[in-house]
Amino acid sequence: MNPVNYLYLAALLFTIGAVGVLIRRNAIVVFMCVELMLNACNLAFVTFSRMHGNLDGQIVAFFTMVVAAAEVVVGLAIIVSVFRSRHSASVDDASLMKL
Numbered sequence: 001m002n003p004v005n006y007l008y009l010a011a012l013l014f015t016i017g018a019v020g021v022l023i024r025r026n027a028i029v030v031f032m033c034v035e036l037m038l039n040a041c042n043l044a045f046v047t048f049s050r051m052h053g054n055l056d057g058q059i060v061a062f063f064t065m066v067v068a069a070a071e072v073v074v075g076l077a078i079i080v081s082v083f084r085s086r087h088s089a090s091v092d093d094a095s096l097m098k099l
Contacts, residue, residue, distance in 0.1 A: 013036055013043070031072065031075050046058055046061050
């Protein structure tokens, strides 16, 4: 398969994730779309790494996955906290948590 095809796939996945973040109101769906965008970036990093014949992109993709795992843990804790206090996981209701 041509590496350009992987870049097209990464661009498509990133676009789907960006549209999901902008359109959806459920916080869990927004987090899934952010994860989709991060995976699209990882695919692009690995593709460019393979095209240039070095491991720099794969190392960056590994660290991106580590940061994404930490983001999911913190993000889900915040979502659970908002859901327990407001009984809704809507992104619009999260602004009501301000002091």
